[in-house]
Amino acid sequence: MTTQIAVRLPDDLVASLDRLVCSGEAPSRADVVTRALRRELRRRRAVADLERLGDGDPDDLDALTGHASRTTLELE
Numbered sequence: 001m002t003t004q005i006a007v008r009l010p011d012d013l014v015a016s017l018d019r020l021v022c023s024g025e026a027p028s029r030a031d032v033v034t035r036a037l038r039r040e041l042r043r044r045r046a047v048a049d050l051e052r053l054g055d056g057d058p059d060d061l062d063a064l065t066g067h068a069s070r071t072t073l074e075l076e
Contacts, residue, residue, distance in 0.1 A: 007033070049067065053067060
């Protein structure tokens with residue numbers, strides 16, 4: 001299911017979207033925006049994961065392994 005929303009973007013971003021679509025690098029404006037939003041959400045989750053790990057020893061792979069084993073991957 002999808003929901004259509006209205007988003008105001010600066011003209012230069014719209015021109016960049018259109019160039020990607022015209023060149024065949026993306027199927028649509030919506031595809032580029034969707035991929036960018038998903039990438040940003042993944043980035044934010046990664047930052048939150050790092051914050052949860054705390055300021056411990058960066059070489060402490062036990063904490064990282066434990067965290068990774070409890071984390072579900074969301075694949076596109």
